[in-house]
Amino acid sequence: MKYVLVAINLPVKNLFRQFIYRLPENLLQVGEGWRVIVPFGSQKVEGFVVQAFSREEAAEVLQKDNPDFSFAGVKEVSAALGTRPWFNDEMLQTAKWLAKYYLCSLAEAMRLFIPGKTSIRRKPVYQGGKLIAYDVEERLKARTVLAYNITEAGRAALQAGNPRAKVQMRALELLQQAAEPVDGKEAEAQHISAAVLRALAEKGWALRTEKRLLRNSYDRQAEWKETLQLTSEQEQAVLKIRASLDHFASSCPQEFLLQGITGSGKTEVYLRAADYALRQGRQVLVLVPEIALTTQIVQRFQAWFHNEVAVVHSKLSQNERGDVWYKMRTGEANVLIGVRSAVFAPFKNLGLVIIDEEQENSYKQEERPAYHAREVARCRCNNNSAVLLLGSATPSLETYYRAVSGSIGHLQLTFRPGNSVLPAVDVVDMREELAQKNFSVISRKLRREIVAAVHAGQQAVVLLNRRGYSTFVMCRDCGETLTCPHCAVSLVYHADEQVMRCHYCGNTYPIPRTCPDCGSRRIKFFGSGTQKAEQEISQMPGVRVLRMDQDSTATKLAHEEIIGRFVKKEANVLLGTQMVAKGHDIPDVTLVGILAADSALNLPDFRASERGFSLLIQAAGRAGRGDKPGRVVLQTYDPENEVINFAKKQDYETFAKRELAQRKVLLYPPYGQIIKLTVIDKNEKKAWELGDEVALFLRNRCEMEKWGRTEIMGPFPSGVAKVRDLYRINIVVKSMDMEKVKNCLSGSRFRTVKNIYFDVDPITAI
DNA sequence: AGCACGCCGACT
DNA sequence: GTCGGCGTGCTC
Numbered sequence: 001m002k003y004v005l006v007a008i009n010l011p012v013k014n015l016f017r018q019f020i021y022r023l024p025e026n027l028l029q030v031g032e033g034w035r036v037i038v039p040f041g042s043q044k045v046e047g048f049v050v051q052a053f054s055r056e057e058a059a060e061v062l063q064k065d066n067p068d069f070s071f072a073g074v075k076e077v078s079a080a081l082g083t084r085p086w087f088n089d090e091m092l093q094t095a096k097w098l099a100k101y102y103l104c105s106l107a108e109a110m111r112l113f114i115p116g117k118t119s120i121r122r123k124p125v126y127q128g129g130k131l132i133a134y135d136v137e138e139r140l141k142a143r144t145v146l147a148y149n150i151t152e153a154g155r156a157a158l159q160a161g162n163p164r165a166k167v168q169m170r171a172l173e174l175l176q177q178a179a180e181p182v183d184g185k186e187a188e189a190q191h192i193s194a195a196v197l198r199a200l201a202e203k204g205w206a207l208r209t210e211k212r213l214l215r216n217s218y219d220r221q222a223e224w225k226e227t228l229q230l231t232s233e234q235e236q237a238v239l240k241i242r243a244s245l246d247h248f249a250s251s252c253p254q255e256f257l258l259q260g261i262t263g264s265g266k267t268e269v270y271l272r273a274a275d276y277a278l279r280q281g282r283q284v285l286v287l288v289p290e291i292a293l294t295t296q297i298v299q300r301f302q303a304w305f306h307n308e309v310a311v312v313h314s315k316l317s318q319n320e321r322g323d324v325w326y327k328m329r330t331g332e333a334n335v336l337i338g339v340r341s342a343v344f345a346p347f348k349n350l351g352l353v354i355i356d357e358e359q360e361n362s363y364k365q366e367e368r369p370a371y372h373a374r375e376v377a378r379c380r381c382n383n384n385s386a387v388l389l390l391g392s393a394t395p396s397l398e399t400y401y402r403a404v405s406g407s408i409g410h411l412q413l414t415f416r417p418g419n420s421v422l423p424a425v426d427v428v429d430m431r432e433e434l435a436q437k438n439f440s441v442i443s444r445k446l447r448r449e450i451v452a453a454v455h456a457g458q459q460a461v462v463l464l465n466r467r468g469y470s471t472f473v474m475c476r477d478c479g480e481t482l483t484c485p486h487c488a489v490s491l492v493y494h495a496d497e498q499v500m501r502c503h504y505c506g507n508t509y510p511i512p513r514t515c516p517d518c519g520s521r522r523i524k525f526f527g528s529g530t531q532k533a534e535q536e537i538s539q540m541p542g543v544r545v546l547r548m549d550q551d552s553t554a555t556k557l558a559h560e561e562i563i564g565r566f567v568k569k570e571a572n573v574l575l576g577t578q579m580v581a582k583g584h585d586i587p588d589v590t591l592v593g594i595l596a597a598d599s600a601l602n603l604p605d606f607r608a609s610e611r612g613f614s615l616l617i618q619a620a621g622r623a624g625r626g627d628k629p630g631r632v633v634l635q636t637y638d639p640e641n642e643v644i645n646f647a648k649k650q651d652y653e654t655f656a657k658r659e660l661a662q663r664k665v666l667l668y669p670p671y672g673q674i675i676k677l678t679v680i681d682k683n684e685k686k687a688w689e690l691g692d693e694v695a696l697f698l699r700n701r702c703e704m705e706k707w708g709r710t711e712i713m714g715p716f717p718s719g720v721a722k723v724r725d726l727y728r729i730n731i732v733v734k735s736m737d738m739e740k741v742k743n744c745l746s747g748s749r750f751r752t753v754k755n756i757y758f759d760v761d762p763i764t765a766i
Numbered sequence: 767a768g769c770a771c772g773c774c775g776a777c778t
Numbered sequence: 779g780t781c782g783g784c785g786t787g788c789t790c
Contacts, residue, residue, distance in 0.1 A: 006790080010767050019790040041789040042769060062790090074790055 002028060003058040004077065006038055006047035007107040009118055013368070014752035016105045018050055020058060021077045030077065033085030033092060035119050037078045037136055044078055044136050046120045048087065048110045081119050081138060090383040091346065097379050103746055103758045104369035112369070113344045115140065115321040140322040147181030147211035148197045154205030171196050172205060181209050214323040214332070228417070230272070234265055237411040238272040244387045244409070245277055245351060253409035254381060255388040257358075257399050260413030261650070262621025263420060263585075266391045267297055269413075270354050271304050273389060278308065278334055282351025282386070286337040287373055289360035292559040293582045297356060298337055305335050312338035312345075340365060340373045343380065350384040353377045357582075358390040358399055359614055361763050370759045374399075393621065393652070394614040397663065400656050401670040423592070423623040423630035425648045429639045430596075441533045446593045446633040447540065453591040454542045454572045458628065460591040462537065462575045463619045465599045473500065475515035476522040482512060488722040493525060505724045533595060534575055548576035581619035587626030594619055597636045601643050605719075605764045606668045609643050613655055616647035666734075667711055669761070673738040675745070676762040678718060679729040680755045687755075691715030691729040694750055698733060701744050708737030719766035732765050 002023040008015055021038050023030055030036060031052040038047045053061065055071070062069040087095070091113055099109040111117045121139040124131050150158075150172060158172040171192045175182055184194035200206035230238065237258060244252040260266045274284040286301065288294040291313035302309050310324045310333035327333040329346040336345055340363055343353075355363070355374055363373040374390065381388040390399055390408075403410035416422070428443040438444055453460050471493040473482040481490045484502035491500035491509060499508040514521050538545045548562045563584050566574050574580055574589075594616065601612035616634065624630020636644055646655035664671045677694055681687035691714065698712050711734045718728035735741050742760075750756050 008767095008789085012767060014787095015767090015789090017790090021790065038790085041767090043767075043789095045767080069790095071790095 001055045004049045005051040009046040033087035035081035035086050039075050102369045102760050116318040143213040144210040145183040147183040148206040149181045150175035215320045233413045237269045241273045256409040257403040258391040258411045262393045263416045264413035277352040283347050284335045285353045287355045289362045309335045343373045343376045350386045354389045356391050359396040398670045423632045425632040428635045430637045458590040459588045460573045461622050462593040477520035478518040480517045486725045544571040545573045546571035590630045592623040592632045594634045598638045672734040675733045676759040677731040678757045684727045687727045687729045695731050707740050710735040
């Protein structure tokens, strides 16, 4: 008798146990890594087989933590999903690591590997028009078509020939030539109808099979295949990565930081590294922050590797995503480009993972389990003996620290290929502008530069800060800003819809005529300076503006369209928030303007400087990509600000050293690790009580167990203290001894309490 | 997630 | 006295 231990795939936080089931006679092939349907309580649910064993082994394992376990209540597995295990050993190992590291259940970790998080859907069962129950069925449907293979008899018939059946002979010819079974559509293209294929099958000349049809909505032809001459630095980087791909497990590092200034050609290194891995018969995963902002990488890879490349992005349907996963598993495609979740794809033989712009926050999942794709990738690379390549101009301080301290390889690209030089950065003091009676949000210098660039037939990019871009409503008498009644945030004015909108709960409200607090009629729209900026810029001589922001890019692929129109010179100034700073490479952009550079730097969070610095460098990097030199005008009210000065000099190293020194003092990463615990409750008092209990518990245990250097902060209200009428209270633990903190938490009752969320390595500590 | 069980408030 | 609110606990 065979038994299996099953992790139940339900989106429940407190289901940490696995359950045992008996395998029926017809499912004896089921073992570790299979997806199954099992009865659970009164319903049927999906489960993942974590272990398979005999009756004796099962008894031994189960009696260890439950001495009076009996087989009496054990149920049978209802069905197997698919025809082979979904998880191989490596995926299972990664899931187990993830569950432990991020303090979630094994099932929660495993379901990340399932496209769409579950393989089944509930199917209502009707009898006599009445709903009697729910059954379950497979959710992802593989689309199949009938296809035909030539048989021996067919080959003989073709050899013999038959002048009276010309079409049949041509069909046999086609089947013989084809490597894969031929379907009706493919035959149609050769002017052979499906009926002819059927006739061949009836004669025994062809064998009918089912072929899986793969959908691909991101199938666009890429032209642009040019093989650029590598610089000496690029060459060196490629050689080192190759050496690691050649003999892992030896003295070569398995992980690299590829730190290259903007425009230094990191993509060229990625391509060569990927090419080498493919030649070894191994697969490559390329993670990008967002597909729409990285079309150039996608195009380069498609031009180089053609249909070896598969792309996953958030606009793919669940079925399409399933097809991409299938291609990787079978080796039909061998390069996968995708965002965060692509790190959970099934690979046949993973050899290299590339993470572009590794410092980007989009690699961190916000919802539970709050994993970071870089950490998951590192685990998968270790389990696969694969190489991990992290690329950035401004790496995260965690990664930079690993590189300079020698625990990973450090590859550097310090100059741009060709004659291209880094742009000159001019800092403009906006206080001085005010003193000179310029009340505009555009400095005189930036105005001159824009007009000059446009006049010379060149283009400009202007970066607005998102916070400055939002417009709030403020009362001039009592100073109140209009806030959402359900969330602790200001409402944002949307000019196009003429409403006030909450960016957390999405509710909209009419625009007030009077202050809801004091009744005053003196209402001011605060922050509208950026609309003024757009207006002013568009009125400059010869300027045609294109705007790119959340509002103008409702659909994700619209980014691409806007960039495309800008490249085609339908406009000469591109105006927008963060996203104009990222990724794209437009040769005629010679000027970048950054309005209000400081507002991003003054957030009360330990990563604010790092993020701000990175944004400034990225934005500046858009200028002078082609053969014309670029310039950057950076406007600030705080020209003495250190971060702005490091950005002006494009000096990452000194910036990083200064920042690391601060983090060391304050026990922030990479020196201390962080866990953020958030208590969420509609009752504010209850939230505080539970928060106090958690903090007290941790402080006691910290003292009792003598944890290494640890600081416990809070409870304090979360940065957004209320969302959708739910109060949020945080406790932040910083520690050099995180293993102990995690063990303590996972052994506590808080692990299964529903309204406490754990965020390991959070992006923000507020 | 569902479902059962159990303990307090407002009704026929 | 009962109906039903949801807080808690369990599912092999």
